[in-house]
Amino acid sequence: MSDREPASEESRGTDSSTGTETTAVPDWDDEYVDRVSDRLLHNYDLEKDRAVDGERFTLYGQMDLASQKHFLHPSISIAEHESTEHLFVDRVDSVDDRLLDRYVDLGHRLADDWIEPDEEHYSTEFTFVAVAPSIPDDVRSHVAGFSDRTLLKYGYNGHYEINLAVVAPEPEDLVASENADIATAFRLWEEIERKEVGLLGLIARRLQL
Numbered sequence: 001m002s003d004r005e006p007a008s009e010e011s012r013g014t015d016s017s018t019g020t021e022t023t024a025v026p027d028w029d030d031e032y033v034d035r036v037s038d039r040l041l042h043n044y045d046l047e048k049d050r051a052v053d054g055e056r057f058t059l060y061g062q063m064d065l066a067s068q069k070h071f072l073h074p075s076i077s078i079a080e081h082e083s084t085e086h087l088f089v090d091r092v093d094s095v096d097d098r099l100l101d102r103y104v105d106l107g108h109r110l111a112d113d114w115i116e117p118d119e120e121h122y123s124t125e126f127t128f129v130a131v132a133p134s135i136p137d138d139v140r141s142h143v144a145g146f147s148d149r150t151l152l153k154y155g156y157n158g159h160y161e162i163n164l165a166v167v168a169p170e171p172e173d174l175v176a177s178e179n180a181d182i183a184t185a186f187r188l189w190e191e192i193e194r195k196e197v198g199l200l201g202l203i204a205r206r207l208q209l
Contacts, residue, residue, distance in 0.1 A: 032169045039185040059089035085125040095132040103128035107162035117157035127163040146177040
C-alpha cells in the first residue's frame, strides 16, 4: 500500500507516563465528522484531509484485522487470513449518481494499487461515505441496491468489496449498501448496541472471522 503516508509531526504526541511516541487523533472543524471520529478512533487509524488519486476526503480511516486457525496448539498455525477496511468520508454540497460512480471507480483503482493478492489475503473493503445536506430519492435507490464484490484469482486470493453510504445529519437520514456495516457509526442520533455487538464485532461478523 504505497500510497500510505507517515503521520505528520502535528498528529504525533508523547505519552507522558512512558515517554513513548503516540499518534494523536486529528481534530475536525466539522462537528458532525468530529463526533463520528470519536466512535471510530478505537478501531481505526484516522487521518484528516486525505488526498487519494486526485480526490480529497475529509476523513480517512484504516482498520486491519487478522485471524488464525490453529491445530491442537496455538503455536501451530495452519491458516492466517488478513482483512483490511479503508474508510473514506467526504463532506459534499450535494450528491448524485456521478459522484457515487466516481467513488466506485476510485475503489477499483485503489484495489489494483493497494492490494497484494496472496493466500493470506482474505478481504479488503473500500467504504465511501458522503455527508450531504439531503438524500435525493434516486441516490437512495442507487445506494440501497448497490453491491460490488470482486474475487481475486477465483477467490483463492480472497476478494475486495466496494461499499457506499450517504448520510444527511440534519434530517437524521442515512442510506447504506447492504455490507456497509460501518454506517452504524454515522447514525449519531442512535445509540450503538454495544451489549449485543460493537463496531468491531459487526465487521468481524461480516468478515466471518
